[in-house]
Amino acid sequence: MKIAEVIVDVSAYPVDRPFDYSIPETMEELIECGCRVKVPFGNRDILGFVVAIKNETEVPPDKLKPISVLLDIEPVLTGEMLELAKWMKRETISYEIDCLQAMLPSALRAKYEKMVILETDVKNLEEPLQPFFQHATKVDYKEFEKDGLLIPLKKALKMHLLSIENVVKQKGKIKEVRKVKIAADQNLLQMIYEGLSNRAKKQKQLVLWMQKHVGEIMEPEVIHEETTCSPQVLQAVIELGAAEYIFEEVYRNPFKKDVEKTDFLTLTAEQETALKDILDAMDKGSPETFLLHGVTGSGKTEVYLQAIQHCIQQGKEAIVLVPEISLTPQITNRFRSRFGEQVAVMHSGLSVGEKYDEWRKVHQQKVKVVVGARSAVFAPFENVGLIILDEEHESSYKQEDSPRYHARDVAIWRGKFHQCPVILGSATPSLESYARARKNVYKLLTLKERALKQPLPSVEIVDMREELKKGNRSMFSEKLADSIRDRLKKKEQIVLFLNRRGYSSFVLCRDCGTVMQCENCDISLTYHRYNEKLKCHYCGYEQPVPTNCPECGSEHIRYFGTGTQKVEEELTKLFPEARVLRMDVDTTKRKGAHEAILEDFGAEKADILLGTQMIAKGLDFPNITLVGVLSADTSLHLPDFRAAERTFQLLTQVSGRAGRAEKPGEVIIQSYTPEHYAIQFAKEQQYEPFYKKEMMMRHEAAYPPYYYIALIQVSHEDVMMSAEYAKRCADYLRSSLSFDASIIGPTTAGIVRLQNRYRYQCLIKYKIEPNLIPTFLQLMKIYRTEWIKKGIVLTIDLNPTMI
Numbered sequence: 001m002k003i004a005e006v007i008v009d010v011s012a013y014p015v016d017r018p019f020d021y022s023i024p025e026t027m028e029e030l031i032e033c034g035c036r037v038k039v040p041f042g043n044r045d046i047l048g049f050v051v052a053i054k055n056e057t058e059v060p061p062d063k064l065k066p067i068s069v070l071l072d073i074e075p076v077l078t079g080e081m082l083e084l085a086k087w088m089k090r091e092t093i094s095y096e097i098d099c100l101q102a103m104l105p106s107a108l109r110a111k112y113e114k115m116v117i118l119e120t121d122v123k124n125l126e127e128p129l130q131p132f133f134q135h136a137t138k139v140d141y142k143e144f145e146k147d148g149l150l151i152p153l154k155k156a157l158k159m160h161l162l163s164i165e166n167v168v169k170q171k172g173k174i175k176e177v178r179k180v181k182i183a184a185d186q187n188l189l190q191m192i193y194e195g196l197s198n199r200a201k202k203q204k205q206l207v208l209w210m211q212k213h214v215g216e217i218m219e220p221e222v223i224h225e226e227t228t229c230s231p232q233v234l235q236a237v238i239e240l241g242a243a244e245y246i247f248e249e250v251y252r253n254p255f256k257k258d259v260e261k262t263d264f265l266t267l268t269a270e271q272e273t274a275l276k277d278i279l280d281a282m283d284k285g286s287p288e289t290f291l292l293h294g295v296t297g298s299g300k301t302e303v304y305l306q307a308i309q310h311c312i313q314q315g316k317e318a319i320v321l322v323p324e325i326s327l328t329p330q331i332t333n334r335f336r337s338r339f340g341e342q343v344a345v346m347h348s349g350l351s352v353g354e355k356y357d358e359w360r361k362v363h364q365q366k367v368k369v370v371v372g373a374r375s376a377v378f379a380p381f382e383n384v385g386l387i388i389l390d391e392e393h394e395s396s397y398k399q400e401d402s403p404r405y406h407a408r409d410v411a412i413w414r415g416k417f418h419q420c421p422v423i424l425g426s427a428t429p430s431l432e433s434y435a436r437a438r439k440n441v442y443k444l445l446t447l448k449e450r451a452l453k454q455p456l457p458s459v460e461i462v463d464m465r466e467e468l469k470k471g472n473r474s475m476f477s478e479k480l481a482d483s484i485r486d487r488l489k490k491k492e493q494i495v496l497f498l499n500r501r502g503y504s505s506f507v508l509c510r511d512c513g514t515v516m517q518c519e520n521c522d523i524s525l526t527y528h529r530y531n532e533k534l535k536c537h538y539c540g541y542e543q544p545v546p547t548n549c550p551e552c553g554s555e556h557i558r559y560f561g562t563g564t565q566k567v568e569e570e571l572t573k574l575f576p577e578a579r580v581l582r583m584d585v586d587t588t589k590r591k592g593a594h595e596a597i598l599e600d601f602g603a604e605k606a607d608i609l610l611g612t613q614m615i616a617k618g619l620d621f622p623n624i625t626l627v628g629v630l631s632a633d634t635s636l637h638l639p640d641f642r643a644a645e646r647t648f649q650l651l652t653q654v655s656g657r658a659g660r661a662e663k664p665g666e667v668i669i670q671s672y673t674p675e676h677y678a679i680q681f682a683k684e685q686q687y688e689p690f691y692k693k694e695m696m697m698r699h700e701a702a703y704p705p706y707y708y709i710a711l712i713q714v715s716h717e718d719v720m721m722s723a724e725y726a727k728r729c730a731d732y733l734r735s736s737l738s739f740d741a742s743i744i745g746p747t748t749a750g751i752v753r754l755q756n757r758y759r760y761q762c763l764i765k766y767k768i769e770p771n772l773i774p775t776f777l778q779l780m781k782i783y784r785t786e787w788i789k790k791g792i793v794l795t796i797d798l799n800p801t802m803i
């Protein structure tokens, strides 16, 4: 008897391991690793994934239960994915089932129906299968199941004579078009023709025409056009049996418009050098990680495109990851215009069905390139030749829910698996990656100049404290207002960037720029509206919100932040003639809105694009000559050790939108703390000096990349329970980890009460801690067996992006 090891869909079980089930004889020839099954668990049937098949088990025969239902006769997960899940589960301290689920499109988690699709001439099929496809190209899977034909079906699937499609029941229904299939029998057509009376002239003409197109399948519109016959005539002829309607599935097309084909650009010397190193690694099959550090507008994308071209020529597939927020049509179109139909796109803007279609194109090896956000790193290609992470510094590459994986780590793992290079690209690499490149863990490739040797834009910083002293209370400094006026006159375009990160969460004095900081840590205090207090979530220090600035005594001390809508109002007051497009979460809710706004801006239907983080990246419009940053500081004072790095990155990225073509660009950054190094270095637009300074700061404070950090959060509806178990957690860690690891806490979390649960946390800083993972696993086990019953929720986040 054969036994399957199954990972079951219960992520509350204390032990995360596969369970053995016997494979019923009827399934033996059908089941494979990576198939989903239904298995009895407790008193119900639950979903599971087959992760191994073996001949023996230690489970006594009377305890061994059989698999109830086999959901897939073609595996949905490859062997690689099963292996990856095992690695991920340990790396991220999560359940294997969560890792497996994370790799699949949500459509496969929903209800669906399976259809069998004919991919060949009916005659090539084994005899028992043939009758099903006499009049259809698509047949319900249940028919084969009912007739006990799964084994020949599986054989045909293996030979690619048939394929299986899962039809998502709810929204994501497969889209079909109705087509006309002309009878394949010449004699039949002749008989029909002869049977028609001479008065049915149009019908006779049509059947005559059909005799030249025996067995062809075409859209009714084409027939109407070619023969000038009316739909009624076609209908009449179909009723006579000369043709029939069939339904053909089409992939939903998430691309609204076709794109124009583009050609390869002649590379600059710098691009050429970078590309060469990448191609060498591809040819050698070397799983190297490259860090492509190129200033904004240096043509990193062109390097990706040509590397992908090489990958396709090698007969391999490429995965391109871009941050969700910059997954704009502008970016995806650059890939589509080069590789056309060979590109699948995956992002959250697609419907469940569209996402599933794109995934299926990859799964069935119908495309060669996938461009997508974080989860596209799991694209089920089997012969990967290149993986690219664009804007590698983006925090959205880290998943914030279990499994808390970082796409960069998964990409590098897959690179090793497929023996292929990984490219991390950015104008402002994360400190971690740049430090690794400096240590030769990654290979550094540099593009110092813009592609057409355009200068980087000039950057000016305006001290908003001075503006206030001059009596200017508006959001626009005189300088920025003047420059806007100037561009409006010249009919050049303007991008206004409102930094929404850290919106309203810190308190700032508008007169002297003081930000309320913690006494014990170099970090700004977080404003808590519910009790009107300022709090440090690192050490727990708190104080009431002051009414006067402790430095200068001014009363102009307040929570900081302005919404885009307010800016828009003020803009239209100041510049009534300006045409403004606003791009933020509110204006882009509707599907396709994002695309429409950018298209309008590209077509110069507006003078000013006003937006949040969404507009900081990827935009490549030649007529933008002015970029204004309204509030550089908001992201600076977040209680996050990466605040300076994030601010520098944002300012550099958004500045990089200006002056990308012939006309020179100008950037104006408004700030209340212009002396801060992140702002000063952003003005220089030089990465290296910023990197050096920031590394010093991290060293002093013992933060990454010098130390690793892990964050454990405990929550409970009762504040005392939460505090109590967080303390138990800290005690446990202190008794298990080495003295080199520092355990900070427990302290309250940044947002203490979330969805009516009180949250406490412990922060662990460590360098080399061989016992870390085993300790965490043990802690998880205690939690899953004991604490969970008390209503505690515990999460462990290794290398959290935001603390």
Ligand SMILES: Nc1ncnc2c1ncn2[C@@H]1O[C@H](COP(=O)(O)OP(=O)(O)OP(=O)(O)O)[C@@H](O)[C@H]1O
Binding pocket: 265, 266, 267, 268, 271, 294, 295, 296, 297, 298, 299, 300, 301, 302, 426, 427, 451, 452, 617, 618, 619, 620, 656, 660
């Ligand atoms: N070799 C080249 N010859 C001519 N034009 C080029 C070349 N390489 C890139 N370009 C053009 O330069 C512009 C900037 O390139 P691209 O957008 O790829 O830069 P990037 O490094 O990805 O920029 P960012 O990081 O700012 O998004 C684009 O309009 C691109 O078409």
Ligand SMILES: [Zn+2]
Binding pocket: 509, 510, 511, 512, 513, 514, 549, 550, 551, 552, 553, 554
């Ligand atoms: Zn002050």
Ligand SMILES: [Zn+2]
Binding pocket: 518, 519, 520, 521, 536, 537, 538, 539, 540, 541
């Ligand atoms: Zn503190």
